[in-house]
Amino acid sequence: MHVPDGFLDAPTSIATGVVAAAAIAVALRGARRELDDRTAPMAGLVAAFVFAAQMINFPVGAGTSGHLLGGAMAAVLVGPYTAALCLAVVLLVQGLLFADGGITALGTNITLFSVVAVGAGWLVFRGFQAVLPKKLGLVPVLAGVAALVSVPVTAAAFVALFALGGQAPVPLDSLLTAMLGWHVLIGIGEALITALVLSSVVAARPDLVRGARPLLAGRTLEIRTAATVREATS
Amino acid sequence: MRTRSFLLAGLLAALLLGGVASYYASSHPDGLEHVAERAGFLDTAEEHAAADGPLAGYAVESVADDRLSGGLAGVVGIAVTLLLAGGIAYAVRRRVPQDEDAG
Numbered sequence: 401m402h403v404p405d406g407f408l409d410a411p412t413s414i415a416t417g418v419v420a421a422a423a424i425a426v427a428l429r430g431a432r433r434e435l436d437d438r439t440a441p442m443a444g445l446v447a448a449f450v451f452a453a454q455m456i457n458f459p460v461g462a463g464t465s466g467h468l469l470g471g472a473m474a475a476v477l478v479g480p481y482t483a484a485l486c487l488a489v490v491l492l493v494q495g496l497l498f499a500d501g502g503i504t505a506l507g508t509n510i511t512l513f514s515v516v517a518v519g520a521g522w523l524v525f526r527g528f529q530a531v532l533p534k535k536l537g538l539v540p541v542l543a544g545v546a547a548l549v550s551v552p553v554t555a556a557a558f559v560a561l562f563a564l565g566g567q568a569p570v571p572l573d574s575l576l577t578a579m580l581g582w583h584v585l586i587g588i589g590e591a592l593i594t595a596l597v598l599s600s601v602v603a604a605r606p607d608l609v610r611g612a613r614p615l616l617a618g619r620t621l622e623i624r625t626a627a628t629v630r631e632a633t634s
Numbered sequence: 635m636r637t638r639s640f641l642l643a644g645l646l647a648a649l650l651l652g653g654v655a656s657y658y659a660s661s662h663p664d665g666l667e668h669v670a671e672r673a674g675f676l677d678t679a680e681e682h683a684a685a686d687g688p689l690a691g692y693a694v695e696s697v698a699d700d701r702l703s704g705g706l707a708g709v710v711g712i713a714v715t716l717l718l719a720g721g722i723a724y725a726v727r728r729r730v731p732q733d734e735d736a737g
Contacts, residue, residue, distance in 0.1 A: 401664065401665060401666045402664075402666075403666070404679040404680065404682065405679065405680040405681075405682065405683070406678045406679045406680035407670070407675065407678055407679060428722075428726055431723070431726050432726050432727070432728060433728075435723050435726060435727035435728065436727050436728045437727065438637070439723075439727075440720065440723040440724045440727045441637075441641050441720060441723075442641075442723075443719055443720060443722075443723035444715075444716045444717070444719045444720025444721075444723060445641055445644045445645060445648070445716065445720075446719075447715045447716065447718070447719030447720075448645065448648045448712045448713075448715045448716035448719070449644060449647065449648040449651075450715075451648075451652065451711050451712055451715040452647075452648040452649070452651040452652030452653075452656070452708060452711075452712050453648075453651055455651065455652050455656035455659060455692060455708055455711075456651060456655055456656055456659045457659045457660040457661070457662070457664060458659070458660055459660040459662060460665070463662050463663070463668070464662055464663060464664070464665060464668040465659075465660035465661075465662040465663065465664050465665075466664055466665050467659075467664065482723065485719065485722055485723070486719050489715055489718045489719040489722065490715055490719075492718075493711055493714050493715050493718065494711075495684070496684060497684070497687065497689045497710075497711065497714065498684075498687075498689050498690060498691065498692050498707070498711060499682040499684045499685045499687060499689075499690035499691060500691075500692070502679075502680070502682060502683075503682070503683050503684065555665070555666075558666065566675065567675065567678040568673075568674065568675035568678050570673045570674065570675055574673070575669065575673055578669045578672065578673065579665070579666070579669050582665035582668060582669060583665050585665075586664075586665050604635045604640055604643075605635055605637070605640050608637075608640070
């Protein structure tokens with residue numbers, strides 16, 4: 401879903417650039433609470449994995465393909481603020497080195513991936529987690545559901561931006577219908593990949609999964625450094 | 635699983651995806667491109683400013699073999715992304731108190 405240069409007009413691109421810059425500033429502050437010596441390498445790995453996974457376009461029928469956005473997956477793995485930074489780094493590398501996603505559209509893409517996809521994915525995940533039984537086995541399922549929802553929500557956000565500053569006169573209702581239709585299909589792929597990755601990581605190292613933290617508190621033995629105690633009591 | 639083993643396994647998975655499996659990825663337009671084409675605004679996309687770059691389009695410019703070219707591009711992208719995101723994460727992380735005392 402990388403938006404190229406030219407789809408949106410300059411004012412809209414500048415506005416999304418401002419939104420993206422503000423989001424990164426907020427994420428840099430918020431990520432401090434999510435990252436320590438143990439989880440910082442996870443952030444690098446998650447960004448690298450999302451970059452790699454985004455190279456794999458899977459077919460969704462009728463000559464169309466899709467790839468992972470990774471917003472929900474990253475949010476559940478490393479927390480939403482760190483995930484926003486990870487996705488922004490991926491988009492920066494893709495845009496500057498690989499000519500994938502426009503350069504004037506970088507703010508638009510960061511807004512869509514880091515804010516909308518990560519935000520929607522995390523909210524859906526935490527929303528379900530709040531009302532469902534606190535079981536570790538549910539983490540991959542809920543991450544999958546969050547991933548499924550995050551893709552069409554991000555597609556709808558693109559249509560909203562297109563309504564503001566699209567460079568072509570296109571009927572918005574049919575654009576929205578087409579975008580939602582295809583991105584629900586892509587979302588199913590996103591959900592499967594996300595659930596698979598989360599079930600692997602939860603099986604191997606649940607303590608490294610941010611979205612599993614509330615379920616592990618008080619259950620596992622851990623070596624408490626001053627930092628973990630301070631976090632647990634804050 | 636030890637943390638180091640886990641991280642190495644994750645990195646290996648990423649390298650296999652980007653360096654090997656990416657060759658088999660679908661080359662059909664993605665959802666947005668497809669919709670843009672049908673709706674008639676795909677041609678509003680401008681030529682990418684970095685379209686002539688040495689890695690543009692996930693291919694290393696000077697490598698003729700498609701499989702090798704794409705795989706190398708994937709590995710380079712993974713390395714750059716890992717270092718950049720990992721570096722930012724290390725820079726903003728909470729330091730353990732010992733570090734603060736030492737500093």
